[in-house]
Amino acid sequence: MVASAGSVPPLTFYATDDKTVIGVETDIAHLVADVLGLRVRAHAVDWANIFVGLDSGKYDVGFSNITVTEERKEKYDFATYRLDTISFEAKKGRGWKVKGPKDVAGRVIGVSSGTNQEKLLVDWSKQNVKAGREATDIKYFQNTSDYYLALGSGRIDAYLGPHPVAAHHALSTGKTEVIGSFSGRATGSRARSPRPRRRTTAW
Template sequence: MTLSRRTPAAVAALAAALVLTACGSASTAGGGDGTGTAKAGTAPNGITVNLTPDQKRVTTPKVDAVAALLPEEIRKRGTLQVVGNAGTVPPLEFTATDDKTVIGVETDIAELVGNVLGLDVQHNTVSWENVFVGLDSGKYDVGFTNITVTEARKEKYDFATYRLDILGFEARKGGSWKVTGPKDVAGHVIGTSSGTNQEKLLISWNEQNVKAGLKPVDIKYYQNSSDYYLALTSGRIDAWLGPNPTEAFHAAQTGETEVIGTYSGGGADVLGKIAATTKKDSGLVKALSGAVNEIIRNGTYAQVLKRWGLGEEAVQTSEINPPGLPKIG
């Protein structure tokens, strides 16, 4: 049974089971400076992370049967135009120690997919909003950049899942506060990024709390890791809500913060999933899903997740357009 076919009650139980404290997925790195600039580090699973341009990536052979699923135009071109939003967010997408080479789990998975399809992967780095502008225009073939499947996005894009979407609340280390659900954030000052599914989750929780007569959340918005980590360490915010991978990685580097709770990016009703994202009806999604399923089958997918400390975010199979984060309103 795939996760998307579970009953709402079972999904809610799964989501609740994801509420862990300070355990391994990952977060924004930093040589202890709290800015998110990756210099050296260890993944939350204890593995030393290679942050140099010479990545020595895991590779895998081409699989002709999967490559045959490609649209003819892309197959003839021989390249896969991948778009991403590489900021200072280890271990997802970030720059190596040369300050220009893009590395991270998203990059590694995109490369493996290219291997299976027999395509040369060309990485393009743009701002978050321009990821979707580029997909809409056909400038880029696919986004590998921590994109969550949502019902609203499914109206314009096709998705091939490759990782679970787990959000985390990161706070200063040593406190007793834990987050397991909406009531735990009432009355707190919490930072997040606008236009993200974590913002939607926080707004939804706040609405539930206000209706229940609890204190509202004071939501603060930040886009740069240097800004929100300065706000966190200085006490201007009580916690930061973002992708759990970046947070656990950051906590492992600095030793100053900890993840005080995690939650499915899809909320209580849907298990959130990260997916390769293409323009709707581009004809590419079956090939992408087939390639992800091949690397899951042959074990290279697990190797990549392990090298970045993300084993807990593995999917058992790549699904095409599964249920996504519900629309709000």
């Protein structure tokens, strides 16, 4: 049983029948299953529910944009398969680039809750306030369609998410662009005291 985050092309999304889960991460799951002699049953769920399902034993593995952090390694086994890069996506032609914390001071930025992208924004906002700059106004979204609607209407200045998703959307629509990319691993949470781990895996 494989869990992956909702409709976020090209990583995971639904085919034209609106029920078959396809995408890069689904393809990788099938390749791994073929090698192991297993059969994939793919489920696209909200980001938070991947971990709920892994913890409860409902899902055997999570194939998604899951950054490897010390905190997560206390509970899950990982096998990495691509570079963990996160990117800011904004409307095209604004002439705005994000190179560090000061570039998001006073900006309205969308992000998904519970992600390393959120941690990066929160940390940067604190750095800005400490330096006497404006805090970042962080808005939370769980669905791709919701944050792209907010981006298109101007309710947010940019969205911070997985680079493949931002790059794919920018290329396919021609209306947005990637304005800054960073390593997801660099935003990892601090390790806590070790706890017994379930033998679950996040890919």
